[in-house]
Amino acid sequence: MKKKVLAAVLATVLAVGTLTACGSGSEATQAAAEPATEEAVAEEAPAEEAAEETSAEVVEKGVIKVAATEVPHSEILEAVKPILAEQGWDLQVTVFNDYVQPNEVVEAGDFDANYFQHTPYLDSFNVEKGTHLVNVGEIHYEPLGIYGGTESDLANISDGATIAVPNDTTNEARALLLLQDNGIITLKEGAGMEATKNDIAENPYNVEIVELEAAQVARVIGETSFVVLNGNYALQAGLNAQTDALAYETSDSEAAKTYVNIIVVKEGNEGNEGVAALVDVLKSDDIKAFINEKYQGSVVPFE
Incomplete structure (x- = not known):
């Protein structure tokens, strides 16, 4: 009798245990099959957004080191920086105040390119x-201009007037040609782009040509009758060829084609990927618009 009771109890316990186990398994299966709650979706969203942000991160491509003079070249390059950064390039600009070192550092391989x-x-x-x-790329043109110093009227230039000009070969010739175009002097036939003051054939006003390093010309405005300034140094001195110059090279002149400012690299580095990206951005409509708006004709994008 006792054995029969014990067997019955055991049978009951086993049945209950079986029911409980099946119930647990059914609830777990049901929970797994049910769609995620709004709270669960909300918890998963940040992880998905983080994944999207990671996939959208800019891939770093490298550094582009450029040597430039201050105005307008470094200013234009500063406008280029954020555009190149979006492409993964880190544009690093070093400003020089002369026309020699920017070429020397590119020749030495210390910089990828220069712009001046x-x-x-x-x-x-x-x-x-x-x-x-x-x-490796034509970017913009800066008209050379004649600016007043101690005198302010080319039509009434005094006998023996002094005129400061850049002393480097091409810019001195350019300055002398501009003076010739405005009736101040006449150059020997054929002097052209290599003209120096020794090539002056006629000097009706007995002007004295004062040759100075290009960066120094603006500093003698108060000491000479007139000065002939490169566009970048005129801007640096707060002058604009179209509004302040007594005469300047026009944008449709041969000078505009001849004296377009360029991006320069050392021979053999023409295929530099970073420099190619730089040139593309400098020639873009966005940068052309920046140049036109900021410089109002004193700097002209090259078409």
């Missing part, structure tokens, strides 16, 4: 210094 000069100056520099620098 035109082709005639580059060609002359290569010949004189034995460097191996090449043009």
Whole structure:
């Protein structure tokens, strides 16, 4: 009798245990099959957003080191920086205040490129210094201008007036040609782009040509009758060719084509990927619009 009771109890316990186990398994299966709650979706969202942000991160491509003069070149490059950054490039600009060091540091391989000069100056520099620098992109043109110093009227220029001009080969010739175009002097036939003050054939006003390093010309405005300034140094002095110059090279002149400012690299580095990206951005509509708005004709994008 006792054995029969015990067997019955055990049977009951086993049945209850079986029911409980099945119930637990059914609830777990049901929970897994049910769709996620709003709270669960909300918890998963940040993880998904983080994944999207990671996939959208800019891939770093490298550094582009450029040597430039201050105005307008470094200012234009500063406008380029954020655009290149979006492409993964870190544009690093070092400002120089002369026309020699920017070429020397590119020739030495310390910089990828420079931005400050035109082709005639580059060609002359290569010949004189034995460097191996090449043009990889035409960017903008800066009209050379004649500005008043102690005198303010070219039509009434005084006898013996002093006129300061840049002393480097191409820019001096350019300045003398501009003076010739405005009836101040006449150059020997054929002097052209290599003219110096020794090539002055006629000097009806007996002007004295004062040759100075280009960066120094603006500093003698108060000491000479007139000065002939490169566009970048005029801007640096707070002057604009179209509004302040007594005469300047027009944007449709041969000078505009000849003296377009360029991006320069050392020969052999023409295929530099970073420099190619730099040139593309400098030629973009966004940067052309920036140049036109900021410089109001004193700097003209090259088309």
